[in-house]
Amino acid sequence: MFPGPVIMDRPDPMPDTRAPDTQPAPSAPNGSPPELAIELRGLTKTYKASGKAPAKLALKGIDLAIPRGSVYGLLGPNGAGKSTMINILAGLVTKSGGTAKIWGIDIDQDPRAARAAIGVVPQELNMDPFFTPRELLDLQAGLYGVPKRERQTDRLLEAVGLKDKANAYARTLSGGMRRRLMVAKAMVHTPPVLVLDEPTAGVDVELRQSLWAHVRELNRAGTTVVLTTHYLEEAQELCDSIAIINHGQVVACDSTDRLLRTLDRKDLVAVVDQDLTEVPSTLAGFEVTLKGRQLTVQYPPSRVKVGEVLNAIAAAGLTIVDLSTKESDLEDIFLQLTRAPAGNGAG
Numbered sequence: 540m541f542p543g544p545v546i547m548d549r550p551d552p553m554p555d556t557r558a559p560d561t562q563p564a565p566s567a568p569n570g571s572p573p574e575l576a577i578e579l580r581g582l583t584k585t586y587k588a589s590g591k592a593p594a595k596l597a598l599k600g601i602d603l604a605i606p607r608g609s610v611y612g613l614l615g616p617n618g619a620g621k622s623t624m625i626n627i628l629a630g631l632v633t634k635s636g637g638t639a640k641i642w643g644i645d646i647d648q649d650p651r652a653a654r655a656a657i658g659v660v661p662q663e664l665n666m667d668p669f670f671t672p673r674e675l676l677d678l679q680a681g682l683y684g685v686p687k688r689e690r691q692t693d694r695l696l697e698a699v700g701l702k703d704k705a706n707a708y709a710r711t712l713s714g715g716m717r718r719r720l721m722v723a724k725a726m727v728h729t730p731p732v733l734v735l736d737e738p739t740a741g742v743d744v745e746l747r748q749s750l751w752a753h754v755r756e757l758n759r760a761g762t763t764v765v766l767t768t769h770y771l772e773e774a775q776e777l778c779d780s781i782a783i784i785n786h787g788q789v790v791a792c793d794s795t796d797r798l799l800r801t802l803d804r805k806d807l808v809a810v811v812d813q814d815l816t817e818v819p820s821t822l823a824g825f826e827v828t829l830k831g832r833q834l835t836v837q838y839p840p841s842r843v844k845v846g847e848v849l850n851a852i853a854a855a856g857l858t859i860v861d862l863s864t865k866e867s868d869l870e871d872i873f874l875q876l877t878r879a880p881a882g883n884g885a886g
């Protein structure tokens with residue numbers, strides 16, 4: 540039976556299906572844990588042509604260093620290569636080139652130990668509906684070879700808020716409970732690195748908040764969390780660093796704060812006391828959109844003070860009746876970086 544989570548819907552020809560080791564994750568030679576939870580160097584993946592489908596270069600040389608202890612976001616449009624990366628780390632897809640280390644362990648040199656250092660929560664909630672959460676966790680622990688006396692089933696159920704549901708059939712659990720159960724399932728072998736693939740896809744706002752709280756708690760307890768998400772707000776809220784992937788390449792990678800500062804763009808929205816047919820000439824130095832009495836002025840806050848914008852509006856003889864400003868957010872950055880068409884080699 541397959542020991543780990545099955546995420547692929549189109550399986551790679553040669554996934555590594557051996558059960559992982561369950562020895563504690565190793566530490567660096569000096570006894571301290573590794574600085575990097577995940578380290579990828581020049582990682583490439585080409586899916587072979589099959590039938591009429593041509594070969595696909597899905598990863599074009601990914602370099603990524605995910606620090607131990609972080610909550611790290613992987614963002615990218617559909618098809619960017621996020622799942623391919625995760626599946627390589629989970630041992631479900633074989634890479635074509637480059638190196639990958641999980642918790643300092645090279646996945647080529649010691650694939651089983653590398654797999655033991657990572658837990659992956661897949662996007663799909665694939666679980667047997669006739670098992671209870673307790674049985675499912677026990678089964679998973681068995682698959683990972685965790686000895687009975689070392690199992691932490693109750694503690695894990697408590698950690699994900701499912702203690703009362705320990706003996707309920709999985710089919711009676713709500714979507715959110717199932718997702719939390721999947722998190723517990725990925726943690727049975729106490730991996731130091733947890734990867735969540737779209738943890739809140741299709742989840743309502745309230746539940747999303749509670750899942751975020753769980754993720755923060757796991758992280759506070761020392762787990763490095765890597766998550767993929769389509770919700771930019773989720774990444775902005777939860778992740779301390781973010782890598783944006785597009786067409787199989789990392790196009791940006793920095794702390795969330797620094798990334799947000801890179802756009803150096805703010806919008807000032809002013810509603811004035813007169814209908815305008817054209818942008819006043821006093822605002823010629825700015826990028827302005829005009830809608831009736833509303834002027835939206837874009838300016839770089841590092842070089843232009845908001846007073847200069849206001850003075851330019853006043854100089855046109857206009858009185859401002861309402862005013863607001865908007866900082867650029869991750870969505871602006873994401874759109875700017877991922878609008879670019881695929882470069883050479885995109886299959």
Ligand SMILES: Nc1ncnc2c1ncn2[C@@H]1O[C@H](COP(=O)(O)OP(=O)(O)OP(=O)(O)O)[C@@H](O)[C@H]1O
Binds near residue numbers: 596
């Ligand atoms: N088994 C496969 N065989 C052939 N091509 C594949 C296979 N799996 C993925 N691809 C292709 O590789 C590219 C990267 O896909 P991947 O699933 O890694 O992207 P993703 O960023 O996870 O997208 P999503 O956000 O939609 O899950 C896509 O063009 C996809 O069609």
